[in-house]
Amino acid sequence: MRWRNIWRKLVNYVMFSLTGICALITVGVLFFILGYLIWHGGSALSWTFLTHLPTPVGETGGGMANAIVGSAKLLLLASLVGVPIGFLGGVYLAEFGGQAFCAVVRYTADLLNGVPSIVMGIFAFTVVVLPMKHFSTLAGSLALGVMMIPIAVRSTEEALRTVPMMLREGALALQMEDHRHGGCSGGA
Amino acid sequence: MAGIPIPTRRAAVNRRTSEFVQGLRSGDTFAHLFTLLCAASILLVTAALVHQLYINSALPRHKFGFHFLTGRTWDPVNGDFGALPFVYGTLVTSALALLIAVPMGVGAAIFLSELAPPRISNAMTFVIELLAAVPSVIYGLLGIFIMVPFLRQYGEPFLKRTLGFLPLFQGPAYGVGMLAGGFVLAIMVVPFIISVSRDVLMAVPVEQREAALALGATKWESTWQVVVPFARIGIMASIFLSLARALGETMAVTMVIGGTPAISASLFAPGYSIAAVIADQFAEATGDLYVQTLIELGLVLFALTIVINGLARIFIISTTKKGSGH
Numbered sequence: 001m002r003w004r005n006i007w008r009k010l011v012n013y014v015m016f017s018l019t020g021i022c023a024l025i026t027v028g029v030l031f032f033i034l035g036y037l038i039w040h041g042g043s044a045l046s047w048t049f050l051t052h053l054p055t056p057v058g059e060t061g062g063g064m065a066n067a068i069v070g071s072a073k074l075l076l077l078a079s080l081v082g083v084p085i086g087f088l089g090g091v092y093l094a095e096f097g098g099q100a101f102c103a104v105v106r107y108t109a110d111l112l113n114g115v116p117s118i119v120m121g122i123f124a125f126t127v128v129v130l131p132m133k134h135f136s137t138l139a140g141s142l143a144l145g146v147m148m149i150p151i152a153v154r155s156t157e158e159a160l161r162t163v164p165m166m167l168r169e170g171a172l173a174l175q176m177e178d179h180r181h182g183g184c185s186g187g188a
Numbered sequence: 189m190a191g192i193p194i195p196t197r198r199a200a201v202n203r204r205t206s207e208f209v210q211g212l213r214s215g216d217t218f219a220h221l222f223t224l225l226c227a228a229s230i231l232l233v234t235a236a237l238v239h240q241l242y243i244n245s246a247l248p249r250h251k252f253g254f255h256f257l258t259g260r261t262w263d264p265v266n267g268d269f270g271a272l273p274f275v276y277g278t279l280v281t282s283a284l285a286l287l288i289a290v291p292m293g294v295g296a297a298i299f300l301s302e303l304a305p306p307r308i309s310n311a312m313t314f315v316i317e318l319l320a321a322v323p324s325v326i327y328g329l330l331g332i333f334i335m336v337p338f339l340r341q342y343g344e345p346f347l348k349r350t351l352g353f354l355p356l357f358q359g360p361a362y363g364v365g366m367l368a369g370g371f372v373l374a375i376m377v378v379p380f381i382i383s384v385s386r387d388v389l390m391a392v393p394v395e396q397r398e399a400a401l402a403l404g405a406t407k408w409e410s411t412w413q414v415v416v417p418f419a420r421i422g423i424m425a426s427i428f429l430s431l432a433r434a435l436g437e438t439m440a441v442t443m444v445i446g447g448t449p450a451i452s453a454s455l456f457a458p459g460y461s462i463a464a465v466i467a468d469q470f471a472e473a474t475g476d477l478y479v480q481t482l483i484e485l486g487l488v489l490f491a492l493t494i495v496i497n498g499l500a501r502i503f504i505i506s507t508t509k510k511g512s513g514h
Contacts, residue, residue: 012408016303022295023304026378027312030319033330033375037322085226092223105227108234114493115237116436118463122486125470126240146233153230 074140081145086152093153094160106154113150120147238490245484247477256484262449264473269481271488273449277366277459278492281441282434284370284455285377290427292374293381297423300382301389302411313383320379328443331372336363336444339371344456359454364446367455372440377430384429388422389415421504428500435493438463462489 048063055062089109093102124143129135248256248269259270300309340363347357392415400410416423446458447468466482466489473479 008406008409012406015408015412016299019295019299020303022292023299023312026292026296026382027316029375030316030379033322033327034315034319036330036334037326085229088223088226089230092220092227096220096223097227101227105230108231111494111497112230112234112237114432114436114497116438116463116489116493118436118438118466119237119241119486119490122466122470122483123237123240126244126483127236130244146237149230149233153227 073137074144077137077141078144078148081142082148083152086149087156090153090156091160093157109150109153117147241483241487241490245480245487248481248484260451264478267477271485273451274460274462274465274485276451277445278435278461280366281369281373281461282431285373285434286427286431288370288374289378289381289430293378294385294423297382297385297389298411301386313386316379317383320383324376324437325439327372327376328440331368331440331444335371336368339363339368355453356455359456361456362446362458364444365456365458366445369441369445372444373434373437376437376440377434380430380433381426384426385423388419392418421507424504431496432493435496436463436489438467442467
């Protein structure tokens, strides 16, 4: 019995040390990555880097203003596609929806969330690039926007579900219509 | 409703119609319909996605049929394509990533939730979640500049010396290859596993731990036999999330996997994954057959993620029924 207890204590210490080592290794690697990025990237960061166009290969200086503007444009257009559909779809799931239809939409949103980004890229390619015959910010935005939809739907729904029923009842008691109290819960 | 006389029912219908009109006027029904439209468009988008991939891969589907999945040649010049090396590469790198990331991540999550002081645990989790948001191309760059040289000079020679009798660890050490792909993926998915698993472990009620300790269990026994089984569904969900990410990961893998459409037993050998070959060759593919073959590869990848997603759901549902904390 005594040996068994010693053995159990030994297992206790060994296993917890192992989890500690796991934590040390994983968090160490992750900290290393963050540190490496800040250390090497930080020294190259300057105002010119952000505001100048790239110079031809071989010349020193230059920046990446075009890429930053491109990212901003892309993000803006993508949000125009993804946020309204995702947000309003989430409102529907949380406030109006029936059981079966919501389950289908939820499942599809999860499925869409798991679709690899490269497949979204191909989708945008076939829908925008093939008919228009050239690559464009529009195509990129469509791909990004579609990727935004499931994330926006599920987080909107989750957020609205945490709104207490009392708030809705209060709004209805004040004779607001359904869609306005939907707006109230949106404040959460 | 059977007992209600007809005039009353008719009145009810009338009232409902007038309610509908009134609702439309005040905006209530409008809001309902409009949000319904948005919700339905999610279904439409997904259907459009599948439809587009399907009709735009007609050429190779007719030419190769199901042999596409078993073919091992990849010859764009003569228009002969087989997808097996890419499916193999995708599955091997993802499996390797999970093999490394799951024990490490779950172990770290147990440490952070059970042993580490709350302040340290919270600070570490903040950084870990920050890293989950780092774009994959950055992991790819670090993979090329740091990990690949390290693997070539130290990692792979070491594995060859110690485990070289296995066919997995034979052959020349290039640095780039399946092993590098698996390592990069492991580093990328570890933050997911740690942060989700830690959350579910922390959510296990403290009474469960106290009950186990009161019965004389050591802390490890209470953790491993009570807390972890209680949280297993959440941990499983985090693993499947990581698997989905690993299967579809594009840039980081493309940069370190070596880009060779070949199947070899050695993990040191360069390979290719589905996402990587699409990213690499899509922009410079010439001819309809070549482009459509790459689109069909996208369809294969899509099908793969759906199958994995479905299996994950079935697994989670079946284990929930057996009874657990959720």
